[in-house]
Amino acid sequence: TDLQTSIGDFQFDNVFMNASGVRCYTEEDLDALAQSDAGTFVTKSATQAKRLGNPSPRYARLELGSINSMGLPNEGLDYYLNYALKFQEKHPGQWIFLSVAGLTMEENLAMAHTIEDSDFNGLVEFNLSCPNVPGKPQTGYDFDRTKEVLTNLFTFFTKPAGVKLPPYFDLAQFDQMAAILNQFPLQFVNSINSLGNGLMIDPETDTALIKPKGGFGGIGGAYAKPIALANVRAFSQRLDPKIQLIGTGGVTNGRDAYDLILAGASLVQVGTLLQEERPAVFTRLSRELQAVMQTKGYTNLSDFKGQLKTQ
Numbered sequence: 223t224d225l226q227t228s229i230g231d232f233q234f235d236n237v238f239m240n241a242s243g244v245r246c247y248t249e250e251d252l253d254a255l256a257q258s259d260a261g262t263f264v265t266k267s268a269t270q271a272k273r274l275g276n277p278s279p280r281y282a283r284l285e286l287g288s289i290n291s292m293g294l295p296n297e298g299l300d301y302y303l304n305y306a307l308k309f310q311e312k313h314p315g316q317w318i319f320l321s322v323a324g325l326t327m328e329e330n331l332a333m334a335h336t337i338e339d340s341d342f343n344g345l346v347e348f349n350l351s352c353p354n355v356p357g358k359p360q361t362g363y364d365f366d367r368t369k370e371v372l373t374n375l376f377t378f379f380t381k382p383a384g385v386k387l388p389p390y391f392d393l394a395q396f397d398q399m400a401a402i403l404n405q406f407p408l409q410f411v412n413s414i415n416s417l418g419n420g421l422m423i424d425p426e427t428d429t430a431l432i433k434p435k436g437g438f439g440g441i442g443g444a445y446a447k448p449i450a451l452a453n454v455r456a457f458s459q460r461l462d463p464k465i466q467l468i469g470t471g472g473v474t475n476g477r478d479a480y481d482l483i484l485a486g487a488s489l490v491q492v493g494t495l496l497q498e499e500r501p502a503v504f505t506r507l508s509r510e511l512q513a514v515m516q517t518k519g520y521t522n523l524s525d526f527k528g529q530l531k532t533q
């Protein structure tokens with residue numbers, strides 16, 4: 223069975239990749255992803271300047287996932303762009319993703335210009351859903367702002383691009399967001415980012431588990447699976463077929479990945495599980511997904527992608 227997939231003209235020999243923000247901060251992190259069985263990888267969402275992020279403890283493992291309020295720590299766009307340019311020289315034909323998360327419209331557009339003017343030949347993920355920068359609402363929950371950012375972006379940006387969205391919980395929101403996204407030449411939509419502003423408590427001390435924002439942080443892992451499936455499915459049903467889906471959220475085994483693909487995902491990103499199991503997890507997930515496919519008699523992803531049945 224074959225796990226190869228594609229986004230537009232970009233071919234990948236494996237459907238799995240990391241979720242931005244997980245084991246993708248440094249060159250060593252990124253090299254480890256490149257050497258794993260993942261089909262590609264994405265860099266930590268970048269701002270123009272390096273950021274230290276929020277005070278620790280800012281990540282905690284939970285019984286069924288994780289909570290994080292990292293606060294967008296990253297080495298700055300130039301660090302990741304330089305890594306990408308070196309990588310594509312050494313690995314022609316392998317396509318990677320740069321993630322960008324400007325704190326203002328101007329910063330997003332400035333970073334987009336930098337990338338547009340570069341020789342980067344991969345795909346760009348504009349993160350509209352960082353839930354952990356104190357005082358900054360998630361762009362993805364402001365439909366007018368989303369439309370404004372994308373309108374300004376696509377007046378000049380010609381490289382392959384997509385957006386990372388927060389989870390939505392209302393069918394009218396899926397309708398509204400899809401109607402906006404369908405107006406732009408997007409290669410992909412990545413659903414979902416962490417479930418924003420959750421809270422978990424240390425039973426010993428009755429204290430919030432993480433320090434930033436009084437303990438509020440994005441929730442990932444198994445908690446996120448039903449929301450991720452619904453968001454991928456809803457956008458798959460509403461978006462122009464030219465806009466492909468990347469499915470993120472709740473992948474703990476091959477069956478979870480299979481379900482995201484059934485819902486319409488062309489690539490599957492792994493966050494919390496990768497944080498806890500390291501890049502070798504992609505070998506296990508690939509094997510497990512192939513086993514599920516074999517039991518169904520499928521030999522490649524197109525045999526079942528988007529084929530979710532309803533009653």
Ligand SMILES: C=Cc1c(C(=O)O)[nH]c(=O)[nH]c1=O
Binds near residue numbers: 295323352353440
């Ligand atoms: C880019 C910031 C993000 C962060 C973060 O750096 O706090 N955490 C997430 O779960 N999702 C994000 O998009």
